[in-house]
Amino acid sequence: MTSDAASAHGASLAPLAGRAAPPRILDMPPGDLGFAWRALSADDLDALHALIAAIEDHDDPPYRTTRDEAAEMFVGDWKDPLNNTLGAFDDDGVLRAYGAVQVLPGDESTVRAFLEGGVRPGDRRRGVGTALLEWQVGRARQLLAASGKDLPARIAVFVDEGMDDTAAIVERARFAPRRWYTDMRRDLSRPVPEVRLDRPLVVAPWSEELDDQVRLAHNEAFADHWGSEPQTPETWADGRTCFAPQWSFLVLDKSTDRTQVAGYLLSGRYEQDWPSLGYSEGYTDILGVRRAWRGRRVATALLTAAMQAYAQDGMEYAALGVDTANPSGAFGLYGRLGYEPTRGSVMYSIEL
Template identity: 45%
Template sequence: MTTVQPTRPPAPIAERAAAPVVLPALTAGDLTWRPATRDDAPALLDLRNTVAEADHEPYRESMEELLEILDAPWRRLDTDSIVGVDAEGALRAYGYVETMPGDTSRVRAFLWGAVHPDRRGEGIGRELFAWQEARARQLLAASGKEVPARLAGFLEDEAPTAKVRLYERAGFAPLRFYADLERDLRDLEAHPLPAVEPDDGLLLLPLRAELDESARLAHNDAFRDHWGSEPQTPEQWRSGRSTYAPEWSFVVVDPAPDVDALLADPHTDAETAAALRAGEPLVVGYHVAARYTADFAVRGYPFGYTEILGVRRAYRGRKVAVALLAAGMRAFADDGMAAAALDVDTQNPSGAHGLYASLGYGKRHGSRLLTIEL
């Protein structure tokens, strides 16, 4: 008989995080360091876009996007951000750490930051990264969430070698890879869009404001089997709307769901169950689109972006995803967009990558997630 050894419970999060009591000092480059404030937005926007251009990143940021980052209700700029200012008062480096309030099965701390291209090679980035990692560990320890934890950062495939080495020296390793896909919309006679409707009984509708909360519940259900995804709270779902394009966004609704069967399904979450009992509309799939106007010049043409696409697990295989994606692409084309774009996890378990390829999407560039698992 084989004896099954019991699984040892993980150590407490405070122990696993190994958070320092005091954050490391930043002395390189003779910069003055302080927390970021909302008043830094213009200078910070210029710095971030200067870095993006120097590092050949495929996007630029608008003031509206940056202000949404700074104003997120869960963000503490006074403790979780830092900027380096030179003798003339110019911002030369920035960093911040972000944790998400909806994290339940894994608590995550994301590291964001950069150094102005003119000030690289002075050791500023190394000290800044050490500060970010230390603060991230403090946030994980303070979360009190006794679940697996992760330190994480994203790098574009074209990221400078020095930045890649920062992560590697700190013990971060690539864990997931993402592809930015694009589908040309300029010659629809030669490459027509699919004419697809969801299965009988399901309705394809514009994503109106009154369906937004139902779309959030559908998202949390659709992404519960996606790697790295955590539930989104209402405030998370509503944030980052400066680029939201409602005219390109759609949902599929089941007007007559089998409420008893869904309530009996152990996978139906408590929020969806409450909505079903209250007779709320059941969104079973959604296509949330964005208009990244600041990126048009970088790509060389206007494009529509599929921000999030998802289908409830119980409704997969009913042409919901392809109908939503086709509706989104058609809306992009009707609005004069030259291409449709989206980002996908290359190991997505739902088979989304194959769906996109079948609809004419191809890879434009890529990025990766580097982590320390705790």
């Protein structure tokens, strides 16, 4: 939905402060669960990382979270961990479950609240996850109501493929599956095609000097993608713990004195994931092409440049994630370049 369409839609909706139905007082989960509940802070980082590691070791997803990645929960004014996180501590002060809620500040078409959390395996199946999710949904409703944006709104949580217990909990909380995502990989032992762009388009390494232009290009390129909202400078910089600038590329248009970013590809190096995956990979986090430059092989040139960089550094695979209903036809592009599906996830949501 474009911003104009969203505004028109929003004009026909009741005020979000009412639609969100926020609880006036947000109660903590019940005491009979046996835990002390309080907000998390940066002082809890080691405990949080240990809990996430225990959850991932048990559930064995194809990724692992580093301590630096866990620390991202406490970075960014909009995250406000004092009010938007909750941890369950046992009598020995050990963190047994956690939940977090965030509403991104740049949303203009749909105001979104994202939930994340988890419960230590030994504490599952006794209502802890259900109680934590109830608190998260209540807090999300409060944040959406306080946003001051009378637009469509969404409370969303992502569930990895195969996590049936988590899916059941969110479905009981009236979340519905809304969007499906697929990770794909491409064997780098196969030859990487050479792609030549017509001048004045050139492939160039990512540079910090052009990064804000890349952000603006991303906002334009993804304006017609479902679920995408503008990135502010703060949210654009968020989550870059594993950013790999040496694997990131731009396509620049130098037809005028002012160089323009036509397309961009940003990569991550997630070494902590490789043991659980069973292979090494270069991961394409973000790929976009501005509308005026589509149909000129910009995305293909970026992908092949990244694949060559991954291969030169000894990676076995190139990998990326794709929205299976992406309107840009990206799923077909990746398939033509030799990417194959590996695993998936589902976004569950409550639409308001």
